[in-house]
Amino acid sequence: MTCAQWLPKYLWSKRAFGVRDMRTREHILRRFVAAFGPLPMDGFPKALALEFRDKLLADGLAADSVRTFLAYTHNFFAEAMNADLCTANPFKGVKR
Numbered sequence: 360m361t362c363a364q365w366l367p368k369y370l371w372s373k374r375a376f377g378v379r380d381m382r383t384r385e386h387i388l389r390r391f392v393a394a395f396g397p398l399p400m401d402g403f404p405k406a407l408a409l410e411f412r413d414k415l416l417a418d419g420l421a422a423d424s425v426r427t428f429l430a431y432t433h434n435f436f437a438e439a440m441n442a443d444l445c446t447a448n449p450f451k452g453v454k455r
Contacts, residue, residue: 363396401445408449426455
């Protein structure tokens with residue numbers, strides 16, 4: 360399954376459990392999927408996770424915003440691991 364295919368399923372599950380920050384979460388993950396959507400969840404390279412962080416910083420996002428982006432993308436992959444869509448979280452250990 361690709362990142363783009365997983366996104367609607369992930370967002371639906373978050374809405375079903377009443378997560379309150381859906382607008383922010385959806386905005387962040389749509390930005391991530393715009394860049395990496397066609398890539399498969401399983402085997403997503405950590406190098407691209409680092410590239411995403413560096414791009415956010417280069418775009419001028421504040422450090423707190425970058426930390427929020429990384430937290431949501433980390434959770435995106437953690438939930439994919441729980442669903443057996445990938446075996447590792449490429450955002451694990453990425454410095455926030």
